[in-house]
Amino acid sequence: MPGRRVTSADVAALAGVSRTTVSFVMNGRRDVKIPATTRRRVLAAAQELGYHPNAPARQLAGGASQTLGLVLRQSPEQVAGDALLVETLRGLALAARDADHRVLVETLAPGDGRYANLLRSGRTDGLIISGPRSDDPELADLVRDGFPVVLQGSMPGLAAPSVDVDNVAGARLAVEHLLGLGHRRIACITNAPLVYTAASERLAGYTQALQLAGIAVDRILIAEGGFDAPSGHRAMSTILERTEIDAAFVASDVVALGALAALREAGYTVPADVSVVGFDDIPLSAYLDPPLTTVRLPAREIGLTVGLALLEKIAGRLVADRTLLPTHLIVRASTGPPRGAAEASP
């Protein structure tokens, strides 16, 4: 138990000024004239007493909480598997720090979705909803009531700004890479069930790329993954049981890891027999065997962007409805020309 707190009154007494003056100095108000000598006296007194303005009192007196809330709407498995979440958090923290804000993280248990009162109780100035879900009444209410809310991820039909990676374009990048190498029977394993917008968008990118190349989309080439490696293993096994493929686009590196294991077990070599492209570019992708060709998702930048957007919104300024961050294809060794082409080239 720390000793009695030092208040601005203590500082005022020691500096021989009023509390008001202390407040002016501490907040560095430029519209009030304080002679340098007085300012120095106050600062010296504050320093000597170890004065730290009380945050709640400050907020109560009309200020803001200087806190951004990050709500992780995802399921536990999803969060655990998200290797880039920490990086996104770092980006967000970066944006927050520059604006002298803190970050409060609220991870939701599957059942309960109580996060609105973070905002309504004044604990945070705004909220970032990561992985918004359409079956979320609280969210719609918050937006309707005019609270600053920014979505990380997509949720069409909600009147809140959203920041997301361009999933469609990224997936197209991946599939076009495979097409360019000469592959034609390209499987697709989604990163998650299709109720998740990111999953359906990446699938849409796959479909678009095929159609642009004049290739019919064959549904038996498509299987659903579910965040983790085991789901990728299952999905790839299912596909291999029902058809032959010469390449696969797996919309998540983590899921791709499971798919790679399934390919190995079925006796296929990557990329000699089957080329594989992932999505996300988790830090480990470069060190897999073979190193994984993948689509880089700018995780830190997402956090940074979503943070800046929320800060703008809090400041009452206008924010773009939808910000799509670009992805980049990272070509490594898990993709190569198909068997036929390889034999023909030398």
Place this chain on the structure above:
Amino acid sequence: MPGRRVTSADVAALAGVSRTTVSFVMNGRRDVKIPATTRRRVLAAAQELGYHPNAPARQLAGGASQTLGLVLRQSPEQVAGDALLVETLRGLALAARDADHRVLVETLAPGDGRYANLLRSGRTDGLIISGPRSDDPELADLVRDGFPVVLQGSMPGLAAPSVDVDNVAGARLAVEHLLGLGHRRIACITNAPLVYTAASERLAGYTQALQLAGIAVDRILIAEGGFDAPSGHRAMSTILERTEIDAAFVASDVVALGALAALREAGYTVPADVSVVGFDDIPLSAYLDPPLTTVRLPAREIGLTVGLALLEKIAGRLVADRTLLPTHLIVRASTGPPRGAAEASP
């Protein structure tokens, strides 16, 4: 901008009682007698108006912030590479939720270490320092001033409770597994520079296991890793250049991934030529090729334990100085008997 906030006075007016009564009802105080009818009237009024008690006001009036601070003292690369950090955060959030607390995450930029005022300004009730460093004057000051602080990780000599995994025992588990298989020239690649206690502890476990087996510790078998896969690649390459090995204990799965890549490139097969044991059991370890034998670090439990410890400390109760969580060896396919033994066994 949401409309004017609903205060307890509004609720009081609607319910036809005083603000004091509203406060009693909202806080569910059992020591004050409130007839069921009155209680219901108040709750109904609160419900109707959409009343949410103002957190800062509540705190100012003598309450607590109901917030735990998690300070990530690690470097950016370290945080990014820590695949289990999210899981630890989840555990912490779990502990916090059960006690109706929130979690504030403070990620420090390399240079600046301003986190003490989270506590001194009353923004959090307590702090968890993850990856404490001895060159941290703020930390010592906080502890001296009696603020509730709990360390995740070790820092000998500081009078604050700490929660950590039993690194020494875990490393011994790993090395004894290799010894049991018949390996004798066992390399060790640390998870980080040795100034990090976790790194030196794991190295100590390696040393102990060898000494107990009556094997001299050969320094040319030891190399330093540094959090990420590339460092593991470098370390393993260095070792392979100067000697032959038949097994390796790599004190971090992520670093091990780099080491595995280096072994592959040097033409060694795992586990036929060299057995490898990792540490951490990140979610992907089971899906590597070969699946990695490793030491499981109970990430979620660490978060949970450190959270509970901090809550106890905040409540003014006594907390164990040092809590060491046990690890478990997870045997997968990256370890096997040495070449000689394999030939002799059938």
Place this chain on the structure above:
DNA sequence: AGCGGTTACTGACGCGCGTTACCTGATGCC
């Protein structure tokens, strides 16, 4: 009727701060 005891409730204060409106003495200007 008188009295202690209980039940149900309330008025007023203080938490620490930001801020508005006001005050005082010195200076400038005609």
Place this chain on the structure above:
DNA sequence: GGCATCAGGTAACGCGCGTCAGTAACCGCT
């Protein structure tokens, strides 16, 4: 000299809440 201006500073209010010290009404008992 008289008035306006301005620098430098302050007293007092309110933010929304928890809580203490009451108070008024009512009950049971003699």
